[in-house]
Amino acid sequence: MLTTMPHRAFNAEAPRALKRLLDPLTLLLGVPTAVQTSLDAPAWPDPGREAHIVLHREFAEHGPCPLLHEEAALPMDGSAPTVLCPLGLTVRRFALPLGQGRTGLLTIGPYFKTPQERQALAQRSMAADAALAVLPCVPADRHGLLKNFYREFAAFAGTAAAAGAVKETFLANMSHELRTPLNGIMGMLSLLLQGELPDRQRQFLELAMDASNQLLGVVNDLLEMNNIATGRLELADEPFFLRRGLAPLFSACAEDAARRGLTFSATVDDDVPDALSGDLARLRQVLLNLIGNAVKFTQEGSVRVHIARDASPKGQEDVALRCRVRDTGVGIPAEKQQLIFERFAIGENFLNKRHAATGLGLSISKEIVEKMGGRLSLASAPGEGSEFTFTAQLRLSEPVRPTFFACQGAVIACAEDEPVSQLLMRSILEDQGYVALVADSALKLLDVLAGSRVDMVLMDMQLPEGGGLELAGRIRAGAGAATPADVPILGLSTATSAEEHEKWRAAGISGHILKPVTRQRLLDAVSQALARSRSTSNLKSEQA
The missing domain is CATH 3.40.50.2300 (Response regulator)
Known part of the structure; x- marks a missing residue:
């Protein structure tokens, strides 16, 4: 961002380097452009505003700019500002209808209206010249082009918002229609598996439960990605006991590993506090996904989980956990390791049939971990297994114990x-x-x-x-x-x-x-x- 770069950081290549950092919409129009998805949310990126600030800092003798400080001076109908910039810049704003009662904002500019005003500010400093490289001159005959673009963009935004609303309704209905029968199927299977059964019948029921869990996982992944895409991924802040909360998960994973002939172990260091506050369900979700992948892609050997206390909490009441999931599976080549964190990526095409998956699990886990103030990383090599490590920020607490x-x-x-x-x-x-x-x-x-x-x-x-x-x-x-x-x-x-x-x-x-x-x-x-x-x-x- 321009405002964070000291003067000595600029060089002869700075204008071209800055242009490469601009968003595609800005490059398309040749004018700084920023979009806000709601009126109370900040616009990012907004290269024009940053360059505008730099110019006024470099030409402080001209005084402050009302366009930067008086929101009411910029009408939302695309008309000219009601005040003037001392440096000759202008900005146009347009309201964007986003559907469901939401309104966004399209900002075009700032830009100069005459080449002379722009040229008068050249060669004051490297910082000023770098800012000028971002701010063009738009002659009067091009203003109509910008207005036409706004009308087309507004129509597109409204159509996209309507399509998004239809998609969300469809996903919500699909969720209900699939989860309701799954609730009955999995519940009945669970009750049957609690009884005494011949080995062959138990095997059939366990296969049916595995298939139900796979279907549930697909539904969950699709809905979770929709929440992430719409900015609705929220974390709970509730007290819980770490070891008691993770015990059923580790027990189920151990059974799954044993059925596949693998050794499973899970340890929590003694210095990790047990009474914590945060989102236990999300923590379990990430662990379950990583452990599930480790078991799925390991033909022989072991899967090991280790939870330790990290040395970098934010405050006295904060607790940072470092969780590692290590397997002796097929491993992942270096060139594929970033790809697997992308949506719908599975890693290797030949794994698709052997290991059915949506390719969303690691992407979702990465989003959750980052929401928890942590980072998800991978160390792996083909034939040597993989180790996924993530950190999570939680808080000390004293949960209510069941009576x-x-x-x-x-x-x-x-x-x-x-x-x-x-x-x-x-x-x-x-x-x-x-x-x-x-x-x-x-x-x-x-x-x-x-x-x-x-x-x-x-x-x-x-x-x-x-x-x-x-x-x-x-x-x-x-x-x-x-x-x-x-x-x-x-x-x-x-x-x-x-x-x-x-x-x-x-x-x-x-x-x-x-x-x-x-x-x-x-x-x-x-x-x-x-x-x-x-x-x-x-x-x-x-x-x-």
Whole structure:
């Protein structure tokens, strides 16, 4: 950026080097151009503004420029500014309709209106000359061309926004339509696998579970990439116990490795704090993807996971983790190592049939790790295995431990309209000692809450006779006469967007569980919500 470069850094090649850094739109028009996707978001890159700032710094005797400091001086209809730049520059701005009530901004300029004004500023300094190389002169007869470009660009932006909205709706519907039957399939398979089975039947069920997990992974990857592309990748900030939270993941990975004849080990150094705060689900997601790839691409040998405390936290309450996943698999050539972090890249064509994948996992993991303030890297060589290493910034915390009360006959009202999902939830909860009261619609759930005092509500967010948001509002308003209005409410849904989850929190929903529901995820969420509720009730009693 021009403002960060000291004068001595410029040389005779500086103007040409700066031009190579400009965005393609700027190069196409020959005029600095910047696009903002919303009115309150900064524009980047904005080469024209940076060059404008440099010129005023170099020609301070002309005074400050109102175009840089008075937003109201730049109309959003493409008309001329209401004030003048002391150096003779001008800027044009246009509002961009982006759909769904959003408005962006297209900025063209600054540029000079006459060659004489531009030439008068030449040869003051290397910094000034480098800035002038970015800022052209646009004669009056070219202004019409710029306006025509704006009209075409605005039409394109509106069409693209509409297409994006259709795509998001399609992905949301696809998510629900696929996850709902998957929830039943995987749940029933899980229950069957808990029983005593002949080896051959168990093998068939495990293959069916593996296939279901692969399909779920494809759905998750596609939705996750959509969230990343639209800037909706959000991280939770919740307390958790690291070792307890990762134990089920490591256990499942060990079983998968054992089935393939591999040795698996996972260690967490003693100096790594156990009580942390952050997004445990995202941490597990990255580890699961890296371990899954390691197992998939290792024919013999071992997969080893090591989690240590990194030496570079941001503050006293921050904890930086360094996680390594090492395998003795096929390895990756040096020229392919950056490619595998790109979307839809799998690494080698010959692996496609042997190792079915979307090619999104590592790209998603990289985005998540960077969102967690860390970095994902790879060290590998063909025939020598691979080692993926990533860091993550978390915070020290003291999570609420599940209480003994959570498994002692707590009454849970379950609202679910799918018969298979009803059976699954009832089986999981009752096996753990809970009392499950099942309703298949919103109105029947309210009847249950009015007639019985329950300790928790577990409800699908898309019920007949009322949506989850409306239903939560009625419960919080006291519609369940026999049940306290502050009863914990957990929502079951296929929705993954942060916006949806924020709406649920605002409506009074205590937490959510993503479908398909696994036994461990359901029990963890239920026990933690009940524990928090009991802790809050005890605190209120003490204060009273």
